[in-house]
Amino acid sequence: AQSVTQPDIHITVSEGASLELRCNYSYGATPYLFWYVQSPGQGLQLLLKYFSGDTLVQGIKGFEAEFKRSQSSFNLRKPSVHWSDAAEYFCAVGPNQAGTALIFGKGTTLSVSS
Amino acid sequence: EPEVTQTPSHQVTQMGQEVILRCVPISNHLYFYWYRQILGQKVEFLVSFYNNEISEKSEIFDDQFSVERPDGSNFTLKIRSTKLEDSAMYFCASNPTVGAGEQYFGPGTRLTVT
Numbered sequence: 714a715q716s717v718t719q720p721d722i723h724i725t726v727s728e729g730a731s732l733e734l735r736c737n738y739s740y741g742a743t744p745y746l747f748w749y750v751q752s753p754g755q756g757l758q759l760l761l762k763y764f765s766g767d768t769l770v771q772g773i774k775g776f777e778a779e780f781k782r783s784q785s786s787f788n789l790r791k792p793s794v795h796w797s798d799a800a801e802y803f804c805a806v807g808p809n810q811a812g813t814a815l816i817f818g819k820g821t822t823l824s825v826s827s
Numbered sequence: 828e829p830e831v832t833q834t835p836s837h838q839v840t841q842m843g844q845e846v847i848l849r850c851v852p853i854s855n856h857l858y859f860y861w862y863r864q865i866l867g868q869k870v871e872f873l874v875s876f877y878n879n880e881i882s883e884k885s886e887i888f889d890d891q892f893s894v895e896r897p898d899g900s901n902f903t904l905k906i907r908s909t910k911l912e913d914s915a916m917y918f919c920a921s922n923p924t925v926g927a928g929e930q931y932f933g934p935g936t937r938l939t940v941t
Contacts (some may be wrong), residue, residue: 747929749932755934755935756831756833756918756932756933756934756935757870757918757920757932758932759929759931759932762929803869803870805870807930811857811858811877811922811923811924812858812875812877812882812883813875813882813883814860814872814875814883814885815862815870815872815930816872817869817870817871818869819868819869820869820870
């Protein structure tokens with residue numbers, strides 16, 4: 714079955730500290746992977762995506778993610794967290810085919826402490 | 828930068844009533860989607876739409892739901908007789924035929940069924 718697992722429901726990080734959010738997937742075909750962020754009361758904003766090529770991808774707001782096929786993982790990282798990064802983060806997987814559903818993880822809520 | 832818009836931002840309705848949620852996808856996009864997110868849960872796919880017909884739908888998208896592209900810009904989701912369990916955030920998304928897989932989400936409509 715196709716699924717996305719985000720093992721951490723809630724993470725608290727000090728401002729300025731590094732961050733890693735975990736994502737594991739189960740997908741039959743070559744996956745196309747995404748990280749979205751949702752701030753309170755807002756929609757889903759695409760942070761970054763992986764389709765092919767370099768397995769380390771850069772996104773907006775200083776985020777990056779690394780695709781590891783052997784571990785079926787696509788973890789999101791940021792070297793120095795800012796208070797404005799507090800939000801909910803969703804990992805998603807889908808095929809490279811328009812019209813097909815994205816499958817989302819349950820999300821990880823990030824809190825940033827000062 | 829073009830974006831997906833949704834109206835209303837919040838809708839309250841009584842159980843059994845019909846509701847229509849509206850979306851204006853990005854103008855040059857051809858694939859449209861509805862997702863929902865029940866409070867505290869993951870984002871779930873409902874339906875995708877292309878060329879005036881449904882491309883794919885989930886088991887959630889039963890006969891109570893319908894979608895329509897009534898004109899060249901709007902994309903609507905109708906729930907015929909709302910139930911308490913339809914209370915959720917509903918997201919519209921779109922993507923172009925090229926670069927398939929990356930979906931652009933609107934800010935969502937929060938539907939509250941009382």
